Amino acid sequence: MMTRRMFSPDVVENDSFIDMSCDAQLLYFHLSMYADNEGFVSNPKTVIRTIGADKECLNELINSNFVISFDSGIVVITHWKKNNYLDEKRMKKTTFIDEKKLLIVKNRCYFRVDHDTKLMNSKELHVTPKNSNKFHASIVENSIVENSIEKNKKTNETIPFQKIVDIYNSTCIKLPKVVRLTDNRKKAIKARYMEYEKDISIFETLFKKVNESDFLQGINGEWKANFDWLLKQQSMVKVLEDQYINKHNQKNKESELVKNAIFGQNS
Template identity: 35%
Template sequence: MAAKRMFNIKLIKSDAFTSMPLSTQALYFHLNLEADDDGFIGNPKGVQRFVGASDDDLNLLIYKGFLIKFDSGVVVVKHWRMHNTLKGDRYVETAYQEEGSMLYLKKNGAYTFDAEQAVTRLENKWNQNVSKMFPQSSTVQCSVVESSKELLLPNKENKGEALPPPIATATIETVKQQHTYIPPSGIYVEIQNLYNNICIKLQPVERMTNKRKRFINTLLDNGFIISDFEKAFRRVDESEYFNSLKDGQWKPTFDWIIQEDNMSAVLEGKYDKSFDFKGGNAEKKNKFNNFKGRGYSSDEMQNLERKLLSQ
């Protein structure tokens, strides 16, 4: 592994990056320092603990698309090849070849699972020889491009020679089915479980609809993290106002809580205490006369309304 690492200033100064918490940004820098020469990190949790970051910080980097996570727990810096370039005599191939075989390179150099966005598979020393990586007897399937010359990335080893002809003929759809990657799914499930486990007095969430996912995405895009959801659910559960609501009255739901204005209001404590609707015996001022106004309770108002309607 090289002793020096570089960062692309356009990515580091982007709104998507700078809008994240400083702890998340710090974790990203340390993960880049820990990565091998292809951008893979085998111990992201260890790096997270080392810098004192939280699970939310790591999950946010994955959700925002700065990291790609594999089922094995390994992560790779998505824009690694936009950050770093290494000379052939300094390059050390990654040990995570199985994970690397799932990746493609986009035109801008970013890693992706989506073959439709790619110009080639991950190019490095351990897959320069396509016939070794995908022998004809192998059952491994990959997508191919008709012109192998378009995939050529000249270097010291191949000197600009054309790559061997493609030997796998599987469709792009086959690859997408084998390597489907949906990082936000775990976040949705985690938020759903937090709500169901904390707000046990409210209607539970049975399924995560696309509409609910959009609300959650909006909150995450605007800087909310997993711990904010947990705090909001606990404040709703412990709220004096919400707990004072009787059966038959409106009560908060998951869909109400995850709307941005409502989430902010809950976190700011606007519903912590019960509102004084009765008014007690407090005098009500009337600008038209000096008579004392009467303070009606909600029950008294309902009884009065029934009497008026029955006449």
């Protein structure tokens, strides 16, 4: 549904929003333009194809909590009510009733609460006789906040965020230093750390390979890599697979392999 939409500076000028990729930010604006009057978007994949964005941009918005997704493929803009002030009497209600039932609103932001969140128990629910899906929002909201904070504390204790940043700063001396460990950076570190089976040595290898690439260090041009780019899933894979290694280094490695093969066979 294309119509006039508003965007709050509290949302789009927030550090968490600015830390996202430009493509993810662009997708956020386009999804907001296609959203109905309550912030639901029925065709996010169509929007992605229309603007030529990468599918990973939607995941970035979801992981950064600017968009909430549902199993049906529908998404909702998390801060919709902060961005848009619509007259309830004249507003056309959303048709996505089932998805809306899985949400509560706190501080003019949507929060998803359903059987998969594991953030509440039966004692905290006030079930009505007519509809067991309805519950007392204020009690559940408190449960969500308290349990989310506790869960994050436990998770953050096991992930060496600062150590990985220190390895980067001390190894990649020609790249921009990391001075702030933002929430988005923590999410990226956690994602890559879990993907590589909690092996911190993979980050040491990653950053060392950066020093073997003139391209990544910006020696051959104006662009250079930075911490946020290196921690993207696709970027990290390419660096670890030596797709940015200098050509002369690649030739030296190939020569060494040939020599080892020859001498290995003669010995």
